[in-house]
Amino acid sequence: MSDTPDTPPTGAEATAQAASQARPARKPAPGGAPRDRAKSSRRRAREFALQGLYEWQLNRREASSVDANIRELEEFSKCDRAHYDALLHGCIDQQTQLDEALLKFLDRPVDELSPVEHAVLWIGAYELTHCLDVPYKVAINEAVELAKGFGGTDGHKYVNGVLDHLAPSLRPDEVKAARPR
Structure with a gap:
């Protein structure tokens, strides 16, 4: 922890603090048993990118430094590293x-968005813009799931609304084909 309360934590300390504050308690499945569904490597990549973007927003350190901290986190090896790199560095660069x-x-x-919602919206907008192998509905749903897991109580509804309105301007043909007439 930092020495003074006015100084935000940096490096691995900030990443660990953000991760501990942002990780939700595991929700029980119907019947009371904890959910034990394996996460895809892409979902893990999005989660690690979200944590990196959160840290970057709070500390504005070099992206390479944030990236190095994230790569040290437990289970990073299970994520799609190429997708993580694209999201973290793409969102920061753009x-x-x-x-x-x-x-x-x-x-x-924009400066009134919570850092988590802001990062989730960046990830969703980046995927809609640059990750054409990800269907637009999947990009929106994944962003909503990130907001549910890491954001405020109703942040996922906000993320869903914003990205649902953004999608037709970025992927007009795909959206038009998917929406009923």
Whole structure:
């Protein structure tokens, strides 16, 4: 922990703190047994990218330093590293463009978003823009799941609404084909 309460934690300390604060308790499945569904390597990549983007927003350190901290986390080896790299570095490199695309559909200024919702929206917008192998509905759903798992109580509803409005401008043909007439 940092020496003074006004100094945000840095490095692995910040990543560990963010992860411990953001990880939800495991929800029991119907009947009371804990869910034990294996996460896909892509979902893990999104979760690690979210943690990195969260740390980066709080500390504004070099992306390579944030990346190094995330790679030290337990179970990182189980994620799709190429997708993680694309998300973390792509969102940081293109934050301005992603914010501009999102701004049209936000009900508040970008700087008033929670860091978790902001990072989730970046990931969703980045996947909609650059990861054409991911169907748009999957990109939105994965962002919603990230917001449910790491964000505030109703943050997932906000993320869903924003990305659902953004998708037609980024993937018009795919959205048109999928939506009823």
